[in-house]
Amino acid sequence: MSSEIQETLLQSVEAFHSSQLIKNKYENILEHLDSGIILFDREGVLTFINVQMAKLLEVSRKSLTGCTLQQILRHPQLSRFNKKKILRIYREAIFHRKKYHELSDESGRQWLLTVTYGEQMDGDFLFSVKDVSDFKQIEQTAYRNDKLAMLGKISASIAHEIRNPLTAIRGFIQLLRPHLVKLGKDEYARIILMEIDRANDIIYEFLNSSKPSAPQTTVIAVSSLLKEVVLLTESEALMKGCEVVLHDEAKPLHISVDVKQIKQVILNIIKNAMDAIEELGPEHEGIIEIRTRADQNSVNIQISDNGKGMDHNTLTRLFDPFFTTKESGTGLGLSVSYRIIKNHRGYISVDSKCGYGTQFIISLPTVEAQEG
Template sequence: MGDIQETLLQSLEAFQSTQLVKNKYENILEHLDSGIMLFDSEGVLTFINVQMAKLLEVSRKSLTGCTMVQILRHPQLSRYKKKKILRIYRETLIHRKKYHELTDESGRQWLLTVTDGDQMDGDYLFSVKDVSDFKQIEQTAYRNDKLAMLGKISASIAHEIRNPLTAIRGFIQLLRPHLIKLGKDEYARIILMEIDRANDIIYEFLNSSKPSAPQTTVISVPSLLKEVVLLTESEALMKGCQVILHEDSLPLHISVDVKQIKQVILNIVKNAMDAIDHLSGENGGLIEIRAHRDQKNVHICISDNGRGMDHNTLTHLFDPFFTTKESGTGLGLSVSYRIIKNHKGYIAVNSTVGEGTEFIISLPIVEMA
């Protein structure tokens, strides 16, 4: 009898030990930053952790024990997520796809990995990880590579193009008196204008690869923004839109190359004007400019109520030569990106299609004594 009791006690201790280990590992899985779902060989969801339930925005209790069909019919699951899950399910079963890249409603990017086969005893493990930061680093590295390549190209061809343009311009000016006599001065004017435009594109092309080093001066942010608004008033009036500056009573100062920073802000404001040129009447285009600070930076915010941008446009926004305009060079924002980076700052963009766009330029603050 004593032997039986001892055996039972050992079995109980072994069970409790196994249960403790199981609880420990389940607790770890519960609180991973990756979302996890485990389906058994019958297609029933046997485990889902806290992170995955948060991503799906459905309670774990209501999902555990469901089949894939039941999950797709779940009343709390959004239509958007149902479409994504169905696509992943089909690609996994039909094409045996192991990795899926997803973008959620807020624009964040996720990598979903499917594990099955002999090592899972017929089960299917789905794990999801937020890779937005990695993608951002990847895009920045790609952008920097393109800018470096652009610098090499521009250095080798800029003078070769500019020299003949200068010669052509000189000869057209010599011929201009003869063209005036023939009543063809308009031809000379158009040719000179187009040569100047070509020179401007080359200049912009050169600056996009390597803007000159900032010649910094400490300046008041409100006075800088007032000047920008004054420079854009006439164009805004012609386009029937408003540019409103919300002034902050707090003194804000930054140490910048005034010409370069003014170029960045004007470029963004002009882009905003292009985005709202379809609006008119009472609900006309509106551009709002404001500035505020935190402990380290001054944030200059430029928002509009225009068309807005989709995720694909936002992803490539600062790439050289990327443009959505028919006559654009695609260099303005890539130049702006490099200028702000050279000032130890950064540019952020928030945009929703049909609602508008906000650019936020952040630059190190200067504390005045």
């Protein structure tokens, strides 16, 4: 009898240890997930928080465990920004029963928060947060490419429809020109023809901008290309109260590019930087710095300025066709630049913050990488 009791007790102890090991194993997995996890019980007390969530909130796990929502919102180490986010999520999750939330942090990264509750949770509320910035970037790139493709088709159609009547008008004016000469009105014919030609040039530029032609590549030293660009922009920069500084790379780097197109991209970025500096007023000492850096099989051209910078909403739409913050802008410059760099098998990125300036990075494959 006693041996049976001992055996039963031993089995119970083994079962307890086994369940404890399984519990510890799963808790360890939850603690080290790349997603942030936080759990509140039915009384509103925080019973579990993993390492990632504590990092996101920038507060120690120990100081948060056992706290109610009110105590968390009064936590001295929790930033005001995070307190506002937590309160907003709580209201939407508890009162509006919203299960999914998209958030952006102070650095502009995108997060997806999921709330799980109901009978299966036995009254508990589970909040999980995952960084979806990369997925958002892919989504925006796909959306941007679709818009650019549509823009190319629309612009080609518009250009064709406008060019036809302009060609006819030009022909008739030339036929009428001898009669206008007799009437002493040759100047009228000259002006009409000049304006028709100007309209054709605008249409051509728009068409070329919305759908850049295939690159006609030439091997060129990056330093040589950038020196030419600096020479082209120096006088305008001085007029707008800023300086363009080129920090030349000691090691010679060569790229195979359509020189005209890449110049167009760099000039467009520098001109935008000048405008951003000019908006801060004549007393602001503006500086635009250009640097190059070799990065494995590519070269990075970094263009930074100390202008007014951009907010997150502007950054997310920066390369969209027709998006502009300028009164006289077309919104095509950066969308075209994006397409040109993509056609060169490179990429363009931007980092900016209001009051701290902007930095563009253009990455292009080196000649050695293209040959390989």
